Amino acid sequence: MSRPEAITPAKVRDAAPLFAALGDATRLGLLVSLCSGGPVSVTRLSATFEVSRQAITKHLEVLAEAGLVRSSRQGRERIWTFEPRRLDDAHHYLERLSRQWDDALGRLKAFVER
Amino acid sequence: MSPSSTDRIEKRILLRAPQTRVWQALTDAGEFGTWFRVKLEGPFLPGRHTKGRITYPGYEHLTMDVVVETMAPESLFSFRWHPYAVDPGVDYRSEPTTLVEFRLEAVDEGTRLSVTESGFDQLPAHRRDEAYRMNDGGWAQQLVNVERHVSA
Numbered sequence: 056m057s058r059p060e061a062i063t064p065a066k067v068r069d070a071a072p073l074f075a076a077l078g079d080a081t082r083l084g085l086l087v088s089l090c091s092g093g094p095v096s097v098t099r100l101s102a103t104f105e106v107s108r109q110a111i112t113k114h115l116e117v118l119a120e121a122g123l124v125r126s127s128r129q130g131r132e133r134i135w136t137f138e139p140r141r142l143d144d145a146h147h148y149l150e151r152l153s154r155q156w157d158d159a160l161g162r163l164k165a166f167v168e169r
Numbered sequence: 170m171s172p173s174s175t176d177r178i179e180k181r182i183l184l185r186a187p188q189t190r191v192w193q194a195l196t197d198a199g200e201f202g203t204w205f206r207v208k209l210e211g212p213f214l215p216g217r218h219t220k221g222r223i224t225y226p227g228y229e230h231l232t233m234d235v236v237v238e239t240m241a242p243e244s245l246f247s248f249r250w251h252p253y254a255v256d257p258g259v260d261y262r263s264e265p266t267t268l269v270e271f272r273l274e275a276v277d278e279g280t281r282l283s284v285t286e287s288g289f290d291q292l293p294a295h296r297r298d299e300a301y302r303m304n305d306g307g308w309a310q311q312l313v314n315v316e317r318h319v320s321a
Contacts, residue, residue, distance in 0.1 A: 122294075149289060152252060153178050156284060159205055160182045163282075166204040167186035167194045 076121035081106060082114045089124055089137040096132045177287035185279040192243040195271050207233045213248070215240050230257055238268065246271045252286065265291040 077083055081104060088103065089095065097115070101108045115135050118124040126133045184191050194200045198209040198219065209221035213235075220234040235248040247270040251261040267288040274281045 149175060149178055152286065153180075156178060156180050156286070160180055160282070160284065162204040162206070163191075163194060164182060164184055166200070167184050167190050 072121045076117050076123060079114070079117075081110075082118055085111070085114055086118060086123060086137065089135060094134045094136040096129075096134055098132065100135070176290040177285060178289075180284040182282050182284075183276070183278060183280075184282055188243050188273050188275045188280045191273055191280045191282060192246075195246050195273075196240060205233075209233070213237045213240065213246070232257075235269075236266075239270075244273055246273075252289070252292075264293060267292075 077086070084104060085100060088100065097108050097111050100115075101111045104111060106114075112133075115124060115126065119126065123138055124135055125138045126135045128134075186194075194204065196213050198212045198221075201207070201213070202209050202221065202224070206225040207221045207223050209219050211217075211219040213219060215237050218234070218236045220232055223229060223231040223233055231254070233250065234254070235250045238247040238249060239245050247268060249266040249268050251264060252267045254261045265288060267286050270283075270285045270287075272283045272285075274283075
């Protein structure tokens with residue numbers, strides 16, 4: 056456990072879109088903005104970034120593809136939100152399984168020590 | 170955060186019992202079933218598959234299904250399974266499995282046991298969403314229990 060695990064080709068493949076999504080100054084800026092500022096429309100974002108709405112939308116779609124943001128419709132506007140769920144889900148999942156192991160090992164302890 | 174922080178669960182516990190005793194509790198399917206709460210249909214054998222009904226209250230509709238990998242007497246027992254396979258309507262067989270490893274080590278006080286479950290990063294994302302929802306359900310049930318307790 057002391058040595059870092061080898062990164063499998065599959066993992067590299069999975070991670071590539073994420074890094075590609077982040078490897079652009081505008082997109083990184085958009086993500087930081089959504090992360091700190093909360094849900095926002097393309098109109099507001101394009102005003103902040105001085106880039107066309109079409110370009111902003113394209114960038115946001117790349118981020119959405121990587122699971123970093125999501126959008127919802129509000130009237131005629133699409134509202135974009137930072138999406139931390141993916142990471143959160145992974146942690147919740149492991150927390151729950153971790154507790155199940157604690158319970159099971161507690162029962163094993165009682166079983167072998169009786 | 171390291172890249173593999175979501176890939177594995179690791180547990181360590183000191184058991185005040187001889188290594189031989191712990192090995193038996195882990196690898197005898199009947200004994201395993203007593204503490205893990207599952208009624209396995211067949212023994213654990215390297216490379217072989219066994220399954221059985223969960224006997225944990227509230228989870229009796231679920232089946233545990235494992236393929237044993239390694240049985241190195243009294244030191245390493247490992248199997249693969251589908252973690253958190255809680256939806257009887259889902260066929261999990263096509264999904265990646267996780268590897269569960271029990272490692273035993275004799276110490277003065279008894280036996281040190283470590284359990285590692287790894288391979289979570291390979292699971293499809295929707296399985297984690299599902300676990301997230303189930304977690305919410307778990308809390309809802311806890312609140313019902315609290316309500317029952319205080320109104321008794």
